[in-house]
Amino acid sequence: MSQNIRVLITAATLSATVLSSNAIASDRADWPQNFTVGTASQGGTYFAYGSGWANYMSENLGISGGAEITGGPVQNMALVHTGDLGFGLTTMGPASEALEGKSPLAPGMKLDNVCAMFPMYQTPFSVTVLTNSGITRIADIPEGARIGFGPAGSTSDTYFPRMMDALGVQYERRNGSWADLGGQLQDGLIDVVAFAAGIPIPAVSQLEVQSDIRIIEFNEDEVTRITAEFPVAPFTIPANTYSSLNADSQAVSMWNFAVAGCDMPEELVYEMTRLTLENNDKMVSIHKAATTSVAENYVHNTVIPWHPGAARWFNENGYTIDVSQIK
Known part of the structure; x- marks a missing residue:
């Protein structure tokens, strides 16, 4: 290859690189x-x-x-x-x-x-309790139970209380981060955590390592009532999501x-x-x-x-x- 051709190829390559760099810079000119x-x-x-x-x-x-x-x-x-x-x-x-x-x-x-x-x-909506609470279904949640609904203004805090109201559950409302509510459940400061988050929820995974917990599912009638009234759809939490589940758990969810x-x-x-x-x-x-x-x-x-x-x-x-x- 002659020196002149090498020079031309080098010049063309440099020109293309400059043009490409300028194009990228132009595309990103308004980026934060x-x-x-x-x-x-x-x-x-x-x-x-x-x-x-x-x-x-x-x-x-x-x-x-x-x-x-x-x-x-x-x-x-x-x-x-x-x-x-x-x-x-x-x-x-x-x-x-x-x-x-x-x-x-x-x-x-x-x-x-x-x-x-x-x-x-x-986002599945699911209920978690300590195994020794004796609660095995939503209807078992006693009147005045202290329920943690997550951070104030969260999806869970916005919709789960309404769902509980629709199902006739009477409760005391508590708010906090999921990690804090998990700790409060362990310490007996609250009775139920009503989780709404993508699975596996880190706080639930941590909780079941430290305590014996039970994840409560919605029965068919409850799913029918909730999906008719709220912008949610039926959802199944696979049994392999948590070690605390022995079988798939029925829930409702929101995208x-x-x-x-x-x-x-x-x-x-x-x-x-x-x-x-x-x-x-x-x-x-x-x-x-x-x-x-x-x-x-x-x-x-x-x-x-x-x-x-x-x-x-x-x-x-x-x-x-x-x-x-x-x-």
Whole structure:
């Protein structure tokens, strides 16, 4: 090869590299220097999933990212809407109420600067007691029982008390992080923990190592009554989820989605969606609940408008999101 040809090839390569670098810089020109995702309390699935996801995004996108402990889905909708957080995790029930202006944190205000990114998993609603409590079914919960419903404003705290009311359970309401409530159950300070989180719930896994617990299922009549009144669907907790289960346990569940502020850069959200949905093995290594963090489950979002960046990834990969569904 002659020296002149080598020079031309080198020049062309350098030119292409410069053009590529300029294109990448241009694509990232409006990216934030860092980002934060709103999760929930420690000891719950949101915090484990959100923290791991933020680290994964940060490592692959070259920007600093982390998770923030919050009150959960209700507060996350508000924080993302106001721009205090760029990203958050939420469930369909609280999301629907927030978009309609029915959030308990901002009554009358439509929290609509929130857009969907990708499906996460279903949140089962389940009841846990100490084995020596004598409680084997929901109907056994005594009048005035102290029930921990999770952090104030969380999905569990928003919906589980209403479910208990519908089933005729009379209780004293307690709030706290899942880890704290697990400790209170062990110490006899509360009688029941009404969990709503992706499985396996870290606090339950920790609790069953330290105490003899029983996970109470909903019977068929209770499932029928609850699904008719609330935005939940029947769900089965597999027996292998916890060592305390000897058989599959019947519950109800609500879908979770990751969300972003609608004004977050399209290219950033596109890349985050791509990394999440094209690398499910990595997501499952973060938390087992991510086995359902797959593109096909996008159909379970019937409430939140899609972010343009996320919608672009879905439409490029054989899934249809109509323009009317994009913010």
